[in-house]
Amino acid sequence: MKSKHTEYYKHNKKICFRENIPERYLFAFLAIYFLIVLYVLKNTPYKSIIIFYIITCLLLFKVSFICLPKFIQFLNEKGLCGLDLNKISKDKVAEPIGLFPSILYFIFVLFYQLLYYNDHKILLEYNAGLLSIIFMTFLGFIDDILELKWRYKVILPFFGINGLEIGQSLIISFFISIHNLIEIILNIGRESGDSELILKQHFLSIIFTLPFISINLATFSFNFYPSRGFVGNTLTYFCGIFLAVVSIFGHYSKTLILFLIPQFLNFFLSLPQLFNFIPCPRHRLPTINTKTNKLSYSYNFTLINLILYLCGPLSEYHLVILLLSFQFVTCSMGLFLRYFIDTT
Template sequence: MNYVPLSNSLDFEVHIISSAVISIAALVISYFSIPAAAPSFEAAGLFGIDIGKPKPTDGNPPHVPEGLGLVCGIVYLASLMLTDVIHSDSFLTDKINVLYMLSSSLLILGFADDVLNIRWRTKIMLSIVSSLPVVRHFWGDTTVSVPHLSIWHYFFGDKLTVNLGIIYIMFLVCVMIFCINSINIYAGINGLEVGQSIVIGISVIIFGTIGLNKGGITTVLPSENEQQGGVIISRSKDLCYFAIVTALPFVAVCLALWVHNKYPSKVFVGDTFTHWAGATLAAIGILGKFPFGLLLFFIPQIVNFVLSFPQLIHFLIPASIKSHLPLPFQNCPRHRIPRLDRTTGKLKYTPNLTLINTVLYFLGPMKEKTLTNVLILLQTICCSIVLLCYGMDWISI
């Protein structure tokens, strides 16, 4: 099937307006579907206890329905189907289909994790398998443009492009695995998982909008001109529109979920949401050919992963050595969240290696709502700096 470039089919504005209408509908449907579905999740045994809240006097903390990210994921997939119909005559169809495949597979994996509590090593392997459709999309297309940085030209000379081969494929797999799991380990307080996803999703939309003003996202295309090294560097507005039309419904369903998940949470998102959200954002970035730029939007998640890594691999440390190491290196509890001071109602840091505990260590105890706002503000600042640098041409991503 020959796909017609979006720029040669319908007007760009028509596609954006139609995607905005779909996104608004997705927001409304998700907003009302989540509370409607919550009792069914709780009745099926999918619920949690908010351990960051004081226990009631009768000693029976209320159950909070968990796994409601499934509702948002389903509505998002339906939105993608409608978007696919609208773009049925454009080359975006192929990319949307791959995104649909990955998003649905990770939605199933996340829900299975909520129900079966899948082991980490198993989830990593399943994440690798799930990333294959996206990686296959790039097989044979591993030439990238060199950023406008002196250090890069020191290594690559005056070449404008470099073929990374299998290294680039491995990089894309690592991006997929990281994004799928990074939101999951940067969680534990009301609204944080959804809040950070909304900020990253909005950043992707702004990134695509800036890219349109720049003439499109930089891409490397094959060329028979040997003087150009067998490739040509061009800009694609279609990739910008792909990022926008797929991120719009993502942000919409996340906003609906955030209303119910923000402090004090009426529902929990579960691993269903964290795995699905990370996979969807990763797929948009990779298929939109800005994986490096996407990673820059994940700076707080990268910091949290670096802090968490020694604790996450504690099982690789021999017991004889582990017993002499500080507490965080000895084990990795399922919940590495801060501790509630019941006298002040504030959260205090615990000896667990996370960005959340690091913020509490330096800024002092906070109310849970305040802590969430601080962390989302940090995410917003990091993403805003990246967008500013991109818009001012200080970085090329």
């Protein structure tokens, strides 16, 4: 599978919308992940459904890769851009590109509610979850346009993803799907009524998670350093409410907390600024050294600044890798605690 990129000219300046991570690598990773899901579900009543569902999710991934460069170009042409504040050049970057994957996800999940047309109880939960995701994503879009104050954002989305955005959201969603698959394996073949209910709950969670991973894996390729487009608060809110909804579907809200250690840490670090005990700017970013092109901590209370304080100045690329690695390690620890530590 060959990756293509889009270029256009504006005021004699060439702008490239090439993905930062090659499509073929992400597609191979996604295909392996889906094969694992299919293998786990092969002995369940959902085998025939999941095969068709996986095929359409792979198509979603491809559609996202084709359409995102065009959407980024559209945002640039309309002047919907933000400044890349962590760069010396302060280039303008399209924002919010998170609107496209969010809308694509809504359309896909809305269509697949037909799977539950004869189960009114699950259909009610399905639509309630979808409406919650739509409402909170709309709030994120309003925030991108109107720039809501921090005190309003604390009340409405609770804690969301706290600006750590799409890379960490993908890692959390992968661990969520692993948890779902483990629970399905543990309950396959059991004859109790509870086991059948557990299978339904975790399958519903998977139904919402697979397209999320497919679409946002493609988006991550364009948002990864150096970003071709900012996802904005639109996708940040979308990811936050998505995680809440799927955990409610699968009845594993406590398990989700184990995957959100960096987010809780960032939230509690931010409390003095969120409640205005300390001045809270719109963008609580680190400072950039124009000579070394490295980021240093600023006096804003965030996880990013804490890591820079502990580790010293880092390039933006290495800071992103460090944050994602920290998320992966904490999620791995959370999964270990969930299944290998006896809490009874």
